[in-house]
Amino acid sequence: MSPEYGNPTEGSMLFxxxxxxxxxxxxxxxxxxxxxxxxxxxxxxxxxxxxLHGIFGWLIMPFGADLDHAVPVTDIRSAExxxxxxxxxxxxxxxxxxSGGEREVLIYLKRGEEFLNLLNSMMH
Numbered sequence: 800m801s802p803e804y805g806n807p808t809e810g811s812m813l814f815x816x817x818x819x820x821x822x823x824x825x826x827x828x829x830x831x832x833x834x835x836x837x838x839x840x841x842x843x844x845x846x847x848x849x850x851l852h853g854i855f856g857w858l859i860m861p862f863g864a865d866l867d868h869a870v871p872v873t874d875i876r877s878a879e880x881x882x883x884x885x886x887x888x889x890x891x892x893x894x895x896x897x898s899g900g901e902r903e904v905l906i907y908l909k910r911g912e913e914f915l916n917l918l919n920s921m922m923h
Contacts, residue, residue: 814842814917820887820907821849823865832864840906842917846871847892849904868904870894876901878918880911890915 818836823829837855841848847870851860859866874895881889888911893903908914 811843811845812841813844814840814910814914816840816908816910816914817852819909821866822905824903824905825865828863829865832859832862834859834864834866838866838906840908840914842914844921847875847894847918849906865902866904872918872921875918875922878915878922880915881905888912
């Protein structure tokens, strides 16, 4: 599949961290869904991908976690580190939705500083 449909190609990969964690801020329900180590975060020159993966990802998917995003970098409004949680950098990413409005996703990465530096250099 092409990057537009959620699968980055190896040649275009700038950053990838498997076994990350994420939490959608869409509503109270999505804020409660735990995704410990079942998220892959990938960054290409054109998109940020946040995807559930593995057995736990398959178990969480039916609960509507709102953690399957292919976001054009041009739609990202802000990205900032908030704090460190158990050795993971908590990164807040706010992006525009195709349907209008905005969404915030908290991403927890071991290599959060590297991710932020890459993403911020692409946004400015």
